[in-house]
Amino acid sequence: MKIVVLVKRVPDTETKVKVAGDGKTLDPTGVNYVLNPYDEFAIEEALQMKEKAGSGEVIILTLGSKDATKEMRTALAMGADSGVLLLADASFADTASVAGALAAKIKELAPDVVLMGKQAVDDDNTAMGPYLAQKLDWPCVTIAVKLEIADGKVTAEREIEGGREKIETSLPAVITCQKGLNTPRYASMKGIMMAKKKPIEEVSVELAAPKTRVIAMEMPPARAEGKIVGEGPDAVDALVKALKDEAKVI
Amino acid sequence: MRIIPTNRSTQSIPASSAICAGPEEYESMGNVAVYVEIRAGKVIKASLEALSEGKRLADSLGGEAHAIAFGDADNIGDLGKFGAGTVHHITGDAAAKFSQDAFARGIADLTKEGFDAVLCAATSQGKELAPRVAACLDTGYAADVTAISAEGGKVSAKRPVFAGKAFAKLEIDGTFVATLRPNVFAASEHGAAGTVAAASPAMGEAKASVTELLKAENAKLDVAEADVIVSGGRGLKGPENWNMIEGLAEVLGAATGASRAVVDAGWRPHSEQVGQTGKTVAPKLYIAIGISGAIQHLAGMSSSKCIVAINKDPQAPIFKVADFGIVGDAFEVVPVLTEKLKALLG
Numbered sequence: 001m002k003i004v005v006l007v008k009r010v011p012d013t014e015t016k017v018k019v020a021g022d023g024k025t026l027d028p029t030g031v032n033y034v035l036n037p038y039d040e041f042a043i044e045e046a047l048q049m050k051e052k053a054g055s056g057e058v059i060i061l062t063l064g065s066k067d068a069t070k071e072m073r074t075a076l077a078m079g080a081d082s083g084v085l086l087l088a089d090a091s092f093a094d095t096a097s098v099a100g101a102l103a104a105k106i107k108e109l110a111p112d113v114v115l116m117g118k119q120a121v122d123d124d125n126t127a128m129g130p131y132l133a134q135k136l137d138w139p140c141v142t143i144a145v146k147l148e149i150a151d152g153k154v155t156a157e158r159e160i161e162g163g164r165e166k167i168e169t170s171l172p173a174v175i176t177c178q179k180g181l182n183t184p185r186y187a188s189m190k191g192i193m194m195a196k197k198k199p200i201e202e203v204s205v206e207l208a209a210p211k212t213r214v215i216a217m218e219m220p221p222a223r224a225e226g227k228i229v230g231e232g233p234d235a236v237d238a239l240v241k242a243l244k245d246e247a248k249v250i
Numbered sequence: 251m252r253i254i255p256t257n258r259s260t261q262s263i264p265a266s267s268a269i270c271a272g273p274e275e276y277e278s279m280g281n282v283a284v285y286v287e288i289r290a291g292k293v294i295k296a297s298l299e300a301l302s303e304g305k306r307l308a309d310s311l312g313g314e315a316h317a318i319a320f321g322d323a324d325n326i327g328d329l330g331k332f333g334a335g336t337v338h339h340i341t342g343d344a345a346a347k348f349s350q351d352a353f354a355r356g357i358a359d360l361t362k363e364g365f366d367a368v369l370c371a372a373t374s375q376g377k378e379l380a381p382r383v384a385a386c387l388d389t390g391y392a393a394d395v396t397a398i399s400a401e402g403g404k405v406s407a408k409r410p411v412f413a414g415k416a417f418a419k420l421e422i423d424g425t426f427v428a429t430l431r432p433n434v435f436a437a438s439e440h441g442a443a444g445t446v447a448a449a450s451p452a453m454g455e456a457k458a459s460v461t462e463l464l465k466a467e468n469a470k471l472d473v474a475e476a477d478v479i480v481s482g483g484r485g486l487k488g489p490e491n492w493n494m495i496e497g498l499a500e501v502l503g504a505a506t507g508a509s510r511a512v513v514d515a516g517w518r519p520h521s522e523q524v525g526q527t528g529k530t531v532a533p534k535l536y537i538a539i540g541i542s543g544a545i546q547h548l549a550g551m552s553s554s555k556c557i558v559a560i561n562k563d564p565q566a567p568i569f570k571v572a573d574f575g576i577v578g579d580a581f582e583v584v585p586v587l588t589e590k591l592k593a594l595l596g
Binding site for chain 2 (some may be wrong): 011013014015016017019024026037038094095096099121122123124125126127128129130131132133134135138139140141142143145154157158159160161162163164165166167168169170173178179180209210211212213214215216217218219220223224226227228229230231232233235236237239240242243244247249250
């Protein structure tokens with residue numbers, strides 16, 4: 001089975017977000033970039049699929065700058081076989097323009113399944129899976145917390161409000177992965193060493209103009225300063241009064 | 251009236267998705283379409299909120315709001331009251347089981363001409379359906395929007411990024427497809443009754459469908475849709491102490507939330523996790539108990555209208571975002587709080 005895992009390089013979740021001088025993008029000063037946490041579930045799932053089948057190929061596909069090879073090597077260190085990096089200036093790219101480039105490459109690679117994390121923790125648009133699937137004219141399952149693939153048939157469970165729903169479909173398909181689907185393995189020292197020798201094909205691509213344009217990025221409105229109403233259970237009365245009379249939330 | 255630029259992308263469109271190509275140019279009529287989600291035979295509250303906002307947007311664009319519903323619901327008739335001039339109602343086999351791809355093609359078929367915006371609630375279903383609709387219409391998509399408006403006929407919206415650590419204001423060149431965050435927009439009645447029209451858009455054969463619903467044990471209110479959340483962290487010391495959280499939540503009619511630490515420790519299900527790798531919530535009231543307030547947790551709840559923190563440590567970062575705080579032992583404070591609220595609220 002040929003599996004493509006989409007991986008994105010993102011600012012880590014510790015980042016204290018500051019707006020850059022252009023008023024629309026993230027100020028990269030001091031930002032630490034990492035492999036998108038949700039993509040780890042996708043990589044792990046791909047590796048488990050390959051291990052269960054006894055054979056197969058796991059290809060890491062990323063769109064971005066050369067810096068992204070660091071995150072791709074992490075995925076290779078976990079056990080993926082090779083990588084494809086679509087070199088593009090994605091600073092103002094949106095789901096639509098990136099999906100276009102990814103779809104073209106995926107058609108060339110012709111995998112059985114495309115996996116990715118359910119969202120990237122920078123834009124949180126949660127859209128690439130379904131958008132890309134539509135461009136490929138494939139089925140898509142999002143927020144998968146359980147996945148079974150046998151003889152080309154897919155049975156998955158996805159998270160919904162108040163529970164889960166069961167989805168049935170068949171390959172080829174796009175699946176977006178949610179926390180709880182599996183427990184991502186750590187790269188071993190051996191894996192890290194081997195990753196250095198695994199091939200990453202670099203291809204320059206030109207993105208179509210984005211359909212969605214950020215015209216400004218702002219900090220959330222500053223919260224008014226709060227107050228400690230007291231200590232211990234004796235403070236409860238003051239709290240209840242504040243919630244009722246000041247905040248008027250009860 | 252204004253001319254909307256082409257929705258066609260410069261990429262080649264695969265022949266098999268020919269059902270989803272939009273027109274080259276069309277005169278904007280200011281219409282807004284809103285997909286409404288039906289659960290257990292009822293249009294959900296978040297969809298009524300989206301519809302009300304869609305109506306407000308259509309008014310400022312000089313057009314009408316349309317609702318699109320698949321399947322039967324006992325409050326379909328209410329959609330007119332919440333702003334839908336026309337309800338496009340798809341019933342029968344095509345609507346029987348939810349299918350991301352089939353429903354998206356259907357919605358795109360209905361909205362490929364004459365609509366400035368296509369909206370729906372940012373639920374689990376909405377967030378996978380709407381981007382697919384956007385791909386069908388070859389346009390952009392904005393998730394989890396918290397404000398949307400039109401100026402001079404141009405729609406723009408605000409949405410949280412970096413788990414709400416910042417907000418992006420954006421425009422879309424083409425039909426504005428977006429999901430609206432639940433619990434942010436007011437569901438308001440406009441009075442006029444709408445027309446319910448049977449619709450049979452081109453949907454094609456479903457590639458993926460929902461075959462079964464598996465409800466959680468004691469199907470609880472989801473944190474992402476709740477007005478009030480009572481959330482617990484490591485300060486609760488163990489899963490056996492959660493009845494204290496649940497007791498307070500019950501008195502307030504609240505959903506229960508959790509920090510990443512307790513979810514990772516296996517004390518609480520992931521569906522309750524609030525934070526950057528959990529859910530981002532903005533309820534009317536968020537009560538954080540025994541939660542220190544890691545930057546990722548704050549990212550997930552700092553847009554809450556009112557935040558209360560109960561923690562033993564006066565230096566806990568959570569107190570920096572809390573409107574009201576009690577420094578104290580949760581095991582002493584929470585039972586008293588629950589009792590007092592029970593007496594007040596009944």
